[in-house]
Amino acid sequence: MSRYTPTERIGVNEVERISLHELGWIFREQPIEDMGIDAHLERVVEGKPDGKLLALQIKTGISHFREKEDSYTYYGKIVHLDYWTGHSLPVVLVAHLPEKKQTLWQIVNESTAERTSKGWKVEIPKFNVFGESSATALAKLFEGTPEQQKFRKLAIDEPLMRHIEQGGKVSLALEEWINKSLGRTPVEVYIYDKSGEEILAKEWFQYYTGFSVAELATALFPWCHPVIDEDFYDENRDDYGEEDWREALMRAIDEDNGISYTEDPDAIYPYTEAAGEVEYYRLELKLNELGKAFLVVSDYIVGK
Numbered sequence: 001m002s003r004y005t006p007t008e009r010i011g012v013n014e015v016e017r018i019s020l021h022e023l024g025w026i027f028r029e030q031p032i033e034d035m036g037i038d039a040h041l042e043r044v045v046e047g048k049p050d051g052k053l054l055a056l057q058i059k060t061g062i063s064h065f066r067e068k069e070d071s072y073t074y075y076g077k078i079v080h081l082d083y084w085t086g087h088s089l090p091v092v093l094v095a096h097l098p099e100k101k102q103t104l105w106q107i108v109n110e111s112t113a114e115r116t117s118k119g120w121k122v123e124i125p126k127f128n129v130f131g132e133s134s135a136t137a138l139a140k141l142f143e144g145t146p147e148q149q150k151f152r153k154l155a156i157d158e159p160l161m162r163h164i165e166q167g168g169k170v171s172l173a174l175e176e177w178i179n180k181s182l183g184r185t186p187v188e189v190y191i192y193d194k195s196g197e198e199i200l201a202k203e204w205f206q207y208y209t210g211f212s213v214a215e216l217a218t219a220l221f222p223w224c225h226p227v228i229d230e231d232f233y234d235e236n237r238d239d240y241g242e243e244d245w246r247e248a249l250m251r252a253i254d255e256d257n258g259i260s261y262t263e264d265p266d267a268i269y270p271y272t273e274a275a276g277e278v279e280y281y282r283l284e285l286k287l288n289e290l291g292k293a294f295l296v297v298s299d300y301i302v303g304k
Helices: 006-023 078-085 132-140 146-156 158-165 213-220 230-236 242-249 289-301
Strands: 026-029 039-045 048-060 065-067 071-076 091-097 102-108 113-115 120-125 169-177 183-192 198-208 224-228 250-255 258-263 272-274 278-287
Touching: 006 026, 006 039, 006 048, 006 091, 006 102, 006 132, 026 198, 048 146, 048 198, 071 078, 071 091, 078 102, 078 113, 091 120, 102 120, 146 158, 146 289, 158 169, 158 183, 158 278, 158 289, 169 213, 183 213, 198 213, 213 224, 213 278, 224 230, 230 278, 278 289
Parallel strands: 048 091
Antiparallel strands: 026 039, 039 048, 065 071, 071 120, 091 102, 113 120, 169 183, 169 278, 183 198, 224 278, 250 258, 272 278
């Protein structure tokens, strides 16, 4: 069954609403095909994203579960349990039950899951309400060493890295508010299929300070080398500040009583602006040495 049926969209939308409005955390849907990770949840502490993540699998509707007095039982296939328990992120199963006006959760690991003769099952207690009342319990699931957190951030972006490795294109849209001390931008990640069709793969809103646009791109995606998306700029660039940016990003050299310029091939500049307040960027993400090395390590781990 398609993951974009109305029923399932209702569940994803409700979990996103609770994540944003009750928990105050960042919800990032994951439309790139995998084995059942619907979204990532990033914790926010005192208004600042802390880079710690959970993976969410969302099931909508009572038909997915068997109700007991104090819990709901979910039955699954072993291939999914092995994938979730081996995932680089903790995996939380979220049950959205419109019929009961309930949204519940349970961590999926070897302690909570029980293997059966035909697959596996997990009990979701009725008191495990996904929302503000369970924020403390959910927050404990984010923990891990700094090294584990770094590995997790690389692992969740592996589908993007694989797409690039296989000759595909990944493009990142960012904005810069040039008169604001606190940076803020929608983050939109697009992938392109073999026919060149653009697909929105990830999106969220990001606050930041002290980063240029290129530095922000590499902070968000440490595995990338960002460059101007030339195809997008050719179609969408206006004449905004072209000479100013060229002067700012080139080095003037006196030569024979004249001036020549050496262009920076990695220069990052906007393709347009709005009212002298917002500059718009579209960057193509290439694999840097970290990204290439991570894919080699990943291949080794899975035995390729």
